[in-house]
Amino acid sequence: MKYLPIDSKLYEQNRQRFIKKMKPNSVAIFPANPTFPTAGDGTMTYKPNADVIWLSGITQEKTIVILYPDNPDKNAREVLVLIRPNELMEKWNGHLLRKHEATELSGIKNIQWLDGFDTLLQVMMNSADTVYLNTNEHNRLDTELPRTELAFVESVMKKYPIHHYERAARVMKELRSVKTKEEVEVLKEAINITAKAFDRVLKFIEPGVMEYEIEAEITHEFLKRRATGHAYGCILASGDRARTLHYVENNEECKDGELILMDFGAEYGNYNADLSRTVPVNGVFTKRQKEVYNACLAVHNHGKKILKPGLLFQDYVKSINEEMERQLLKIGLISKNDIKNQDPESPAFKKYFYHGVSHHLGLVVHDVGSYTDPINEGNLFTIEPGIYIEEEQMGIRIENNVWITKTGNVDLFKGIPITVEEIEAAMK
Ligand SMILES: [Mn+2]
Incomplete structure (x- = not known):
């Protein structure tokens, strides 16, 4: 990123605003956008998910933000999930965030690696009653095209079919339109x-x-x-x-x-x-x-x-x-x-x-x-x-x-x- 570091207070404040709107004993999960392919093995310029940015300031691909304010495990009320840095990936695409760097940028203390996400999610789901998942609810979204964000929603709902689900986008629309x-x-x-x-x-x-x-x-x-x-x-x-x-x-x-x-x-x-x-x-x-x-x-x-x-x-x-x-x-x-x-x-x-x-x-x-x-x-x-x-x-x-x-x-x-x-x- 070319821009100068942004004070993580901006994102901490945003998370607090979202948390205030959450139902009791609920967890909200925000995965980043995928990287879209062009021809061959080329990729489009990566466009991070606006909600993930709004909540964390993190623009690295495959990031997941999890908010679970009533989590009995006090250390996992805000969790940021990142790709585990590996030498080969970094040789090709450059530096991947380390835990302390991600904390510095986002203000989130608990950083987990993506390869442990399923286990992390299972523990949270077994204790939460309500789950906020995110879809693109823009009125002018072209819904004819395949919706990549639906794959994650469908996979969670399939694995945990009898939880109560809420639309994160509905809350986000209201919150994000009021700029701090x-x-x-x-x-x-x-x-x-x-x-x-x-x-x-x-x-x-x-x-x-x-x-x-x-x-x-x-x-x-x-x-x-x-x-x-x-x-x-x-x-x-x-x-x-x-x-x-x-x-x-x-x-x-x-x-x-x-x-x-x-x-x-x-x-x-x-x-x-x-x-x-x-x-x-x-x-x-x-x-x-x-x-x-x-x-x-x-x-x-x-x-x-x-x-x-x-x-x-x-x-x-x-x-x-x-x-x-x-x-x-x-x-x-x-x-x-x-x-x-x-x-x-x-x-x-x-x-x-x-x-x-x-x-x-x-x-x-x-x-x-x-x-x-x-x-x-x-x-x-x-x-x-x-x-x-x-x-x-x-x-x-x-x-x-x-x-x-x-x-x-x-x-x-x-x-x-x-x-x-x-x-x-x-x-x-
Ligand atoms: Mn204009």
């Missing part, structure tokens, strides 16, 4: 690195530059500042390509007079930033570009103004859409008549703004969290309205990340260029 100040401190570093990369590309962009050259600038800045890499496939879409929401090809030329939409974020310490900015390739907005940009910025600012605890997410979205409608009227993209005659299922503004305005952000870019419950203090959201105009071959999105406070929110990207004037000044 320790977590936000780490996420802020991902934000800082992203802001530095934005600053760098503002000075780099000019007519004739290729989108992938901008990508290279961003990647350079990320890695040199200890980011793990990009939080997601970065989008560098000049001109009409900006209307494609997930354009990641980044292989075309940025032309004079176009706007370029950039959506990118660094991953640092396993936390993600998610920034979008749209800037003129030649450094100066045209009158029309400025008009549309300011309409989008007004919706963005509206979001920042109203996001606070207690507000229902649906009401937030409704208010954003109303503001978007007002702004689109103002810049002549829709008319009062369009609104009067619109199909309520597909309102007029949707022609120009066709994605969600906000999502939870954290250890995962589209992080777990509710979109039906009232917004909570500690939630961390993106605010990212966009206006995409086919007739004018342009797309604009403006995205910052905000952390919900007691009375409103704090903008974690505060201070980086966002207005037309700030962007033009920074590009000079």
